[in-house]
Amino acid sequence: MVDTKLLQGILMDVEPLRFKPMTLESNLLNHKQFSKAHLLWLLLYHVQDPMNFGAIIRSAYFFGVDRILVTNKSSxxxxxxxxxxxxxxxxxxxIHSISDVISLLKVAADKGWDILGTVSPNKFEHFSVISASDHKVIRPTMLIVALQVLGVT
Structure with missing residues (x-):
């Protein structure tokens, strides 16, 4: 059935690996189950290495991330x-793919979510920057891990 010997005697018929699409029109940010205070979503921007991506997913699961979002074109x-x-x-x-990161972040912020990012404090002086150890998750939170700077104005 397969042309490789690296299967350890086990075969499984599975569906193709696909991201779940996420659009602003789906109103996922308004859904009741997403109003819990300790909700944590991870937004990955420009993570392209498959080993790093898998390691981030593994760590996110361990730390209780509820949902992972990735960009359509750069992930x-x-x-x-x-x-x-x-x-x-x-x-x-x-794990969902999104096409418009900035619009999603604006909607989340308007809904009262905390938006956190991994940044150098001197690059974003117009944002309040605190240490990760000083932040307490008391409302829905979106954590952005970006390997390229987002076009935030």
Whole structure:
């Protein structure tokens, strides 16, 4: 059935690996289950290495992230390498692709979400920058991990 000997005697018929689409029109930010105070979503921007992507997914699952969002055009696709690197966590988390990061962040901020990012304090002086250890998750939170600077104005 397969032309490789690296399967350890087990075969599984599975669906293709795809992101779940997420649009602002879906009103996911308004849904009741997303109003809990300790909700944590992880937004990955420009993560392209499949091993890093899988490791981030694995860590996100361990730390209780509720949902992972990735950008449509600048992110690594879901793949067997990502799955293996995630140690199975890819199957446990809801991973969505988005096309308009800035609009999503604006909607989330308007709904009262905390928007957190991993930045150098001297690059974003017009934002309040605090240490990660000083932040307490008391309302829905979106954590942005960006390997390129977002076009935020």
């Amino acid at each position: 690594c696709p879901l793949s067997p390498v990502v799955s293996k690197s995630s140690a199975g966590a890819m199957e446990m988390l809801s």
